[in-house]
Amino acid sequence: MYKNELKKEAEVINSVSINDNLREVLKSIFVQNLSPYDNREQHLLFSYQKVVSELPPTVLSSIRDFKCRADASPVLLIRNLPTDDDLPETPHDAKRSLRKKSFISESCLTGFSQLLGDVYGYVNEKKGELIHNVCPVQSQEAKNFVSESSIKILPFHVEYGYFDFRPDYLSLYCLRSDRDQHAATTIVYVRDLINNLSSKETEILRKPLFSFPYFEKINDEILWSRPCPILSGPISNADLVLHLPEPEMKPLTKEAEEVFKILKEKIVDSNIPSYSVRLEPGDLLFINNRRVAHGRSEFTPRYDGNDRWLQRVYVTKNLWDGRSEGQEDFRIVIGKKASDVENLNKELELMIEVPPK
Ligand SMILES: O=C(O)CCC(=O)C(=O)O
Numbered sequence: 277m278y279k280n281e282l283k284k285e286a287e288v289i290n291s292v293s294i295n296d297n298l299r300e301v302l303k304s305i306f307v308q309n310l311s312p313y314d315n316r317e318q319h320l321l322f323s324y325q326k327v328v329s330e331l332p333p334t335v336l337s338s339i340r341d342f343k344c345r346a347d348a349s350p351v352l353l354i355r356n357l358p359t360d361d362d363l364p365e366t367p368h369d370a371k372r373s374l375r376k377k378s379f380i381s382e383s384c385l386t387g388f389s390q391l392l393g394d395v396y397g398y399v400n401e402k403k404g405e406l407i408h409n410v411c412p413v414q415s416q417e418a419k420n421f422v423s424e425s426s427i428k429i430l431p432f433h434v435e436y437g438y439f440d441f442r443p444d445y446l447s448l449y450c451l452r453s454d455r456d457q458h459a460a461t462t463i464v465y466v467r468d469l470i471n472n473l474s475s476k477e478t479e480i481l482r483k484p485l486f487s488f489p490y491f492e493k494i495n496d497e498i499l500w501s502r503p504c505p506i507l508s509g510p511i512s513n514a515d516l517v518l519h520l521p522e523p524e525m526k527p528l529t530k531e532a533e534e535v536f537k538i539l540k541e542k543i544v545d546s547n548i549p550s551y552s553v554r555l556e557p558g559d560l561l562f563i564n565n566r567r568v569a570h571g572r573s574e575f576t577p578r579y580d581g582n583d584r585w586l587q588r589v590y591v592t593k594n595l596w597d598g599r600s601e602g603q604e605d606f607r608i609v610i611g612k613k614a615s616d617v618e619n620l621n622k623e624l625e626l627m628i629e630v631p632p633k
C-alpha cells in the first residue's frame with residue numbers, strides 16, 4: 277500500500293524547513309509561553325503573535341497558499357521546528373503529561389495552526405481538550421478506529437466526517453517518533469480518487485447514498501448518520517468525506533455498494549496513489565480535512581516511555597458555525613450529529629402538517 281512512497285511524497289506533500297537560526301529564536305521565545313492548559317487564551321495569543329512577527333514572508337506565504345489556493349498541495353509539512361528540552365515520558369494513557377513543564381511543542385502547534393483559522397475542540401473528544409496527545413495506548417493497540425492504536429493500520433478517514441461541523445484542517449506536531457521509524461501518516465488525495473474513477477462512478481459518489489457510523493455507540497448499537505454523499509462541490513475541487521476504519525461507512529443502495537467496492541479496491545491495490553510521511557521530532561504536518569483523507573501505518577510500540585508522541589489540534593475557518601445551544605466554552609463545540617438534523621427536519625414537517633384552524 278505504501279510502495280514508492282518517497283516519489284509520491286514529493287508529489288503531494290509540500291514541505292518547508294525553518295532555518296536553524298529561526299528555530300532557536302522561536303525556542304527562546306516559546307519557552308516563556310504560559311501553559312495552554314491553565315492559561316489557554318493567553319497562550320494562544322502569545323504563540324500566534326510570535327509566529328506572525330518572527331516568520332519570514334516565504335514561510336508565511338507557503339502557509340497562506342496552503343490555506344486558500346485550490347491549486348496548492350492539500351498537505352503542508354513544516355520541518356525543523358524547536359522541541360522541548362527534557363521531554364518527559366510519552367504518556368501511556370494519551371492524556372496530558374503533567375510532567376511536561378515547558379510548552380514549546382504546544383506553542384508551535386497552536387501558533388502555526390492559528391495562521392489557518394481558529395483552533396477548537398469537541399466536548400466529547402478527549403474530554404473537551406484543545407490539544408490532543410496521539411500516542412499508543414496498550415489497551416487500544418488493536419482497535420480499529422482510535423488514534424491510540426498501533427499494531428493495526430488506521431485506515432483512511434476524514435476527521436469528524438459525521439458531524440455537520442467538522443475541522444477544515446488538522447495539525448500534527450511530532451514530539452517523538454517511534455524507535456523503528458516505521459509509523460507513517462498516510463494520505464489519499466480526493467483529486468486522485470476522482471482521476472481514477474469513471475464519470476459515472478463519480479456521479480454516484482456525489483449522491484447522498486452513504487451513511488457514517490458515529491464514534492459513540494448507543495446501547496452498544498452503532499448509530500448511523502443520515503445519507504450523505506462522499507464527494508461534493510465542484511468536481512475539479514471536490515470536498516471528500518470518507519471513513520474506512522471498521523465499522524466503515526455504509527452504502528445504502530446496490531449501485532452505491534458497487535462503486536464503494538471499486539473505490540476501496542483501487543485504494544488498496546494502489547491504483548489510486550496514497551502518500552506517506554514519517555514524522556520526526558520538530559515536524560508539523562497540516563492536513564486539509566476536506567481535500568484528503570488520512571490514516572496511519574501500523575507500528576510496534578514498546579510502552580517504555582519512548583514511544584511515538586504527536587500532539588494534534590483541529591482548526592476551523594469559521595468557529596461561529598460550530599456554535600450550539602448549551603455550549604459553555606466558545607472554543608469547545610458540542611458537535612451536532614447529522615442525525616440530529618434529520619430529527620429536527622421531521623419535527624418541522626410535523627408542524628407544517630398541522631392544518632391551520
Ligand atoms: O498517528 C497519525 O499519524 C495520525 C493519526 C490520526 O488519524 C489522527 O491523529 O487524526
Ligand SMILES: [Fe+2]
Pocket residue numbers: 423433434435570
Ligand atoms: Fe485521524
